[in-house]
Amino acid sequence: AQTVTQSQPEMSVQEAETVTLSCTYDTSENNYYLFWYKQPPSRQMILVIRQEAYKQQNATENRFSVNFQKAAKSFSLKISDSQLGDTAMYFCAFMRPRGSNYKLTFGKGTLLTVNP
Amino acid sequence: EPEVTQTPSHQVTQMGQEVILRCVPISNHLYFYWYRQILGQKVEFLVSFYNNEISEKSEIFDDQFSVERPDGSNFTLKIRSTKLEDSAMYFCASSAGQGPRGLYGYTFGSGTRLTVV
Numbered sequence: 001a002q003t004v005t006q007s008q009p010e011m012s013v014q015e016a017e018t019v020t021l022s023c024t025y026d027t028s029e030n031n032y033y034l035f036w037y038k039q040p041p042s043r044q045m046i047l048v049i050r051q052e053a054y055k056q057q058n059a060t061e062n063r064f065s066v067n068f069q070k071a072a073k074s075f076s077l078k079i080s081d082s083q084l085g086d087t088a089m090y091f092c093a094f095m096r097p098r099g100s101n102y103k104l105t106f107g108k109g110t111l112l113t114v115n116p
Numbered sequence: 117e118p119e120v121t122q123t124p125s126h127q128v129t130q131m132g133q134e135v136i137l138r139c140v141p142i143s144n145h146l147y148f149y150w151y152r153q154i155l156g157q158k159v160e161f162l163v164s165f166y167n168n169e170i171s172e173k174s175e176i177f178d179d180q181f182s183v184e185r186p187d188g189s190n191f192t193l194k195i196r197s198t199k200l201e202d203s204a205m206y207f208c209a210s211s212a213g214q215g216p217r218g219l220y221g222y223t224f225g226s227g228t229r230l231t232v233v
Contacts, residue, residue, distance in 0.1 A: 033219055043205055045159070045224035052219075091159060095219075100166035102147055102211050102222065106159040 002027045004094050006107035013082045014115050020067075021077045021110045023092030030054075032096045034068065034075045035104065039089040048090070051075065082114045118142040122208050122225035129198055129232055137193045137228045139208030145221065148191045149209040150183065152176065153227075159207065165191065198232045205229050 003026045013019035025034070036048040051059045051068050058066050063083075067076045079086055092107040121140040129135050141148050150162040164171040165183055173181075182194045191210075195202055205227045212220035 035222075037224075042226070043153075043229075044226045045207060045209075047222070050219070093159075095222075097214055097219070099171070100147065100213075101164045101171040102213065102219070103149065103161045103164050103172060104151070104159075104209075104222075105161065108158045 002029075002094050002096060002105045004092050004105055004107035006092050006110050008110045009108070010111045010113070012113040012115055013079075015082055015084060017082055018078060018080045019082055019112065021079075021090050021092075021112065023075045023077070023107055025073050025075065025092075025094050027073070027094065027096065029096045032094060034066075035093040035095065036064070036066070036075075036077045037091045037093060037106075038086075039091060039109070040087070045091075049077065079112075084114050084116060086112060087114045088112060118223070120208055120210055120223050120225035122206075122228050124228060125226070126229045127231070129230070131200055131232055132197050135195050135198055135230065137195075137206050137208075137230070139191045139193070139210075139225055140189055141191055141208070141210030142212075142221070142223055143189075145210035145212045145223075147171075147211045147213055148183075148185070149211075150193045151207040151209065151224075153205040153207065154201075155204070162193075162206075195230075198230075200232050203230060203232045 032053045034051045038046045063080045089109045091109045093104045148165040153159045163173045208225040211222040
């Protein structure tokens with residue numbers, strides 16, 4: 001079974017600074033996807049960024065970028081120019097497409113607080 | 117942008133009662149999911165559903181749980197006899213599968229907060 005580990009239960013950063021959230025995963029598969037989801041206090045699940053395992057290039061979305069190290073099974077999220085609205089729980093998730101099933105396996109999350 | 121709609125947003129029920137949580141997936145999506153998040157904990161997979169049958173279910177999804185797509189638009193999760201430990205946020209999600217360009221969408225609803233008293 002796949003596992004996703006987020007080793008930082010909580011982190012904080014000053015507004016406008018950069019922060020990196022860690023995620024490691026365990027799989028023997030070669031074809032998979034990795035995701036970062038943001039969950040603000042409203043508890044909605046918002047997709048931040050996605051990475052396909054077959055792509056060597058790291059995904060970027062505006063202020064959000066990932067460092068995908070396939071051999072090390074590491075998938076960290078970097079948030080640049082942190083904003084107060086980035087305060088949320090961040091979940092790393094793994095998906096191994098198989099047949100008609102695309103279930104996500106989540107890590108335990110990192111609570112990020114952006115301080116003014 | 118298309119949305120996954122869940123109703124109600126919050127439901128309070130007495131222990132032992134049946135509850136039905138409702139979801140309207142994105143119209144051209146074919147794969148449907150339920151996840152659960154107990155307060156302060158991680159999001160856990162419950163069940164995936166495709167072509168009117170369950171693709172996979174987790175250990176959490178025991179005989180008290182069932183899913184249905186009764187009319188081609190709604191996707192429901194039923195809990196037959198609720199327990200205190202069923203109190204959680206329940207998320208519905210839908211996706212369009214994958215193709216040559218990779219994964220086609222995976223969208224979560226805003227969740228139903230179930231409180232069992």
